[in-house]
Amino acid sequence: MIRERAAVLSNEPSHEGGIALWLDAPALAAAGHEPGQFVMVHCAPEGGEPMFARAFSIHRRDEGRIALLYAVTGHGTGWLAERRRGDVLSLYGPLGKGFRLPDGAGNLLLVAGGVGVAPMVDLAETALARGHQVTAMMGARTASQLLPADAWPSAVEYVVATEDGTRGLHGRVTEHLDEYVAWSSRLYACGPTPMFAALADALRDNGRRQRPEILMEETMPCGWGLCYGCAIETRHGVRLCCKDGPRFNLFDVF
Amino acid sequence: MSASGTSGVGDDFARQHNVNRLGAFVTKAVTLRRRQGNPQPRTVETPAGMLNSIGLQNPGVERVIADMAPVWAGWETPVIVNVAGETAGEFGALAAALDGVPGVAALELNISCPNVNNVLDIGQSVLAAGRATRAAARATELPIIAKLTPAAQEPAQIARACVDEGAAVICAINTVPGMAIDAEARRPVLTRGMGGLSGPAIKPIALRVVYEMARAVSVPIIGCGGIRSGLDAVEFLMAGATAVQVGTASFANPHALLDVIDELEAWLEAHDVSDVRDIIGCAQQFETDVPAPLLEPVEQHAAG
Numbered sequence: 001m002i003r004e005r006a007a008v009l010s011n012e013p014s015h016e017g018g019i020a021l022w023l024d025a026p027a028l029a030a031a032g033h034e035p036g037q038f039v040m041v042h043c044a045p046e047g048g049e050p051m052f053a054r055a056f057s058i059h060r061r062d063e064g065r066i067a068l069l070y071a072v073t074g075h076g077t078g079w080l081a082e083r084r085r086g087d088v089l090s091l092y093g094p095l096g097k098g099f100r101l102p103d104g105a106g107n108l109l110l111v112a113g114g115v116g117v118a119p120m121v122d123l124a125e126t127a128l129a130r131g132h133q134v135t136a137m138m139g140a141r142t143a144s145q146l147l148p149a150d151a152w153p154s155a156v157e158y159v160v161a162t163e164d165g166t167r168g169l170h171g172r173v174t175e176h177l178d179e180y181v182a183w184s185s186r187l188y189a190c191g192p193t194p195m196f197a198a199l200a201d202a203l204r205d206n207g208r209r210q211r212p213e214i215l216m217e218e219t220m221p222c223g224w225g226l227c228y229g230c231a232i233e234t235r236h237g238v239r240l241c242c243k244d245g246p247r248f249n250l251f252d253v254f
Numbered sequence: 255m256s257a258s259g260t261s262g263v264g265d266d267f268a269r270q271h272n273v274n275r276l277g278a279f280v281t282k283a284v285t286l287r288r289r290q291g292n293p294q295p296r297t298v299e300t301p302a303g304m305l306n307s308i309g310l311q312n313p314g315v316e317r318v319i320a321d322m323a324p325v326w327a328g329w330e331t332p333v334i335v336n337v338a339g340e341t342a343g344e345f346g347a348l349a350a351a352l353d354g355v356p357g358v359a360a361l362e363l364n365i366s367c368p369n370v371n372n373v374l375d376i377g378q379s380v381l382a383a384g385r386a387t388r389a390a391a392r393a394t395e396l397p398i399i400a401k402l403t404p405a406a407q408e409p410a411q412i413a414r415a416c417v418d419e420g421a422a423v424i425c426a427i428n429t430v431p432g433m434a435i436d437a438e439a440r441r442p443v444l445t446r447g448m449g450g451l452s453g454p455a456i457k458p459i460a461l462r463v464v465y466e467m468a469r470a471v472s473v474p475i476i477g478c479g480g481i482r483s484g485l486d487a488v489e490f491l492m493a494g495a496t497a498v499q500v501g502t503a504s505f506a507n508p509h510a511l512l513d514v515i516d517e518l519e520a521w522l523e524a525h526d527v528s529d530v531r532d533i534i535g536c537a538q539q540f541e542t543d544v545p546a547p548l549l550e551p552v553e554q555h556a557a558g
Contacts, residue, residue, distance in 0.1 A: 003508065003509065042506075051454075052505055053506070221299075221506075222505035224266060225262055226260055226261050226262055226505060227297065228291065228296070228308045230296075231294060238290050238311060
């Protein structure tokens with residue numbers, strides 16, 4: 001675990017419901033991480049409240065810098081959204097177990113909903129660098145809530161679905177999986193719980209071969225297995241999201 | 255030392271830190287049988303603290319001994335195993351299971367967790383706390399630490415009962431029973447309603463209880479409750495504690511335990527205190543409104 005005080009480089013909305021925060025974090029960047037791992041960021045002045053750091057998966061990385069992508073959902077992220085270039089944040093990580101990429105070249109299908117798209121860009125960049133083909137699907141209620149296409153590496157095939165039909169496929173992303181699943185050799189997903197449930201229903205008959213992995217979210221006071229707060233019920237018993245996850249096999253949880 | 259339930263059974267902690275810098279490592283509570291713990295939500299952040307309702311998730315005493323005792327045996331720092339039972343008999347059985355296990359230095363009796371049935375009830379009753387302590391003390395040669403709740407009407411009386419029945423050390427306090435309400439849902443946030451409040455919010459309560467207990471018993475007291483700095487530790491020592499535990503602060507700051515040690519040493523040096531024992535209980539010399547805790551003897555209390 002690296003503890004670092006990182007300067008904010010930029011902190012700007014990338015789309016409706018997503019703010020990209022670039023941090024100068026050379027120690028964390030040098031330590032390396034697997035896509036899907038996360039960092040804990042203190043979202044308060046030192047010693048202030050909220051007392052506990054917030055967990056954010058790593059969105060992108062680039063030579064001494066890392067980016068997080070987050071939505072404002074409460075006091076902590078509200079405070080974070082007000083940070084400006086030069087402000088210093090205290091964080092620790094990387095933590096948890098990230099996605100497992102196959103050894104040989106594969107066709108990877110990434111499925112994202114909401115701010116769950118955050119780790120998928122890092123996963124896509126890593127997968128491309130290791131010789132995989134990547135198709136990324138993202139669903140949202142409306143076009144403005146989609147991560148812009150230029151936020152993805154250009155080699156990624158980016159497929160979007162909107163519930164109101166304002167861009168891409170019409171409906172939920174989980175209603176349009178068939179042809180992409182048939183193409184894929186592995187599947188990775190991150191999004192809200194209802195998306196995982198729909199994904200499990202859609203893949204139960206013809207998606208087991210892809211061994212779908214998901215990134216779960218649960219309130220994590222500590223982030224490294226101390227507090228036992230972030231319990232997730234799985235087919236193998238209760239597991240801790242922060243330490244045993246946040247990557248789980250879809251069918252172990254849903 | 256670590257406070258029970260805030261640093262697991264030590265494997266993760268020892269991977270990140272030099273565990274041998276701690277005065278002792280106290281494990282997460284261990285029960286006779288495996289416990290899954292409580293359903294979500296398990297934690298609620300509150301002003302200057304948190305409520306938890308973890309529910310003593312653990313794999314059971316046999317499994318913990320098999321997996322961890324050999325690891326603990328390799329540490330220089332003593333390991334105190336926190337044990338939780340629902341009856342005096344269970345405390346006895348837990349003590350028997352841990353008696354003589356290499357790597358285990360002492361037992362801490364959890365008769366104060368608010369998140370499972372019966373445990374808090376034991377800690378609120380002079381008779382039941384005494385019985386649980388006696389059952390454990392008879393089953394093992396290991397030193398017994400009784401970890402007590404501030405929820406008892408007279409925490410100092412509970413401490414006396416535990417000491418009378420064989421506790422070598424008192425630890426105070428465990429979490430304070432509390433509650434959070436979800437206004438939109440019009441119901442308690444936690445499934446069991448009640449949870450355990452911890453963090454800086456409970457420090458004044460813990461100081462008061464330690465202060466009272468230090469007047470009631472002659473055995474060492476471990477202070478616990480809201481400690482997150484060396485200065486906090488100093489205050490507990492002055493109240494009468496001989497050692498302190500750091501709990502919730504470790505969730506907010508992964509380095510909290512070692513920071514408290516460093517800051518305590520720096521404070522002592524800055525104040526020309528060459529022996530930490532010189533400040534233990536020094537705040538006791540002043541007359542206060544804290545009621546004289548030496549009420550009637552426990553035996554009479556029990557008989558009445």
